[in-house]
Amino acid sequence: MRSSPRSRLLLLGAAAVAVLLVVATQTVGAAASGSSGPSRLTTSGGTADAAPKGTSEFLTDVTEDVDRYWTSAFADAGLEEPRVGYSWLPPGAVAQTACGPLNESTAAYCPGDDTIYISERFADAIHAGALDRALPGSSQGYGGTLGDFSVAYIVAHEYAHQVQDELGYYDRYGGRLPTMAFELQADCYAGVWARSADDEGRLEAGDVQEALDAALAVGDFDTASPGHHGTPEQRREAWVTGFESGEPGACGAYLQTA
Secondary structure (H helix, E strand, C coil): CCCCCCCCCCCECCECCCEECCCCHHHHHHHHCCCCCCCCCCCCCCCCCCCCCCHHHHHHHHHHHHHHHHHHHHHHCCCCCCCCEEEEECCCCCEEECCEEECCCCEEEECCCCEEEEEHHHHHHHHHCCCCCCCCCHHHCCCCCCCHHHHHHHHHHHHHHHHHHHCCHHHHHCCCCCHHHHHHHHHHHHHHHHHHHHHCCCCCCCHHHHHHHHHHHHCCCCCCCCCCCCCHHHHHHHHHHHHHHCCHHHHHHHHCCC
């Protein structure tokens, strides 16, 4: 896993875009104040009793954990190792990216510079359960974001968009499928990674529920919008599909309407 971006332009239709989970910046800033950030996910041989990690260290640990899974999965399929950059935005920072400026309300994969961007304040607020009134699903009573594995769900989802990029799905299907197809497949891929961690005995009681609740929380109801990501139930079901199967191939169905 590299921490520097790889310059490569991916066009989704006519322009490179980021897949964003966006909430009001002022909500994130207020919600995150005083939060100690995520700390519980056990990654690659660690223990749940290890010292709490800062937000940036936690995000890096989870990203590298997800990367190890996909590196192995790509190798098993005879594919080259996936490559992606990552950047964690400290409070108040604005990142100038190939997808435009991204601020502290951001969790995104930008295909234009092949980099995952996540705001530390956004991650802290997710971990603290402070965004439930801002997110589309949880604001309507669906799920909620709270705990380290809700943050891990976000990281795994954004990494999954990079997997789609590596596999050429945006080039192949970008102009033919709605945004929702890619979002649900990314949720499914996130579930596949979580299953691998569970099979290795590295999840704690409640982690799966945290992911399910987060998937419900970020679902939206604007089915007429081209940017519709899927309803809460659809997003939860997609994650469950990946988790129950434990196989990336199970996620292919989301693009089969092409």
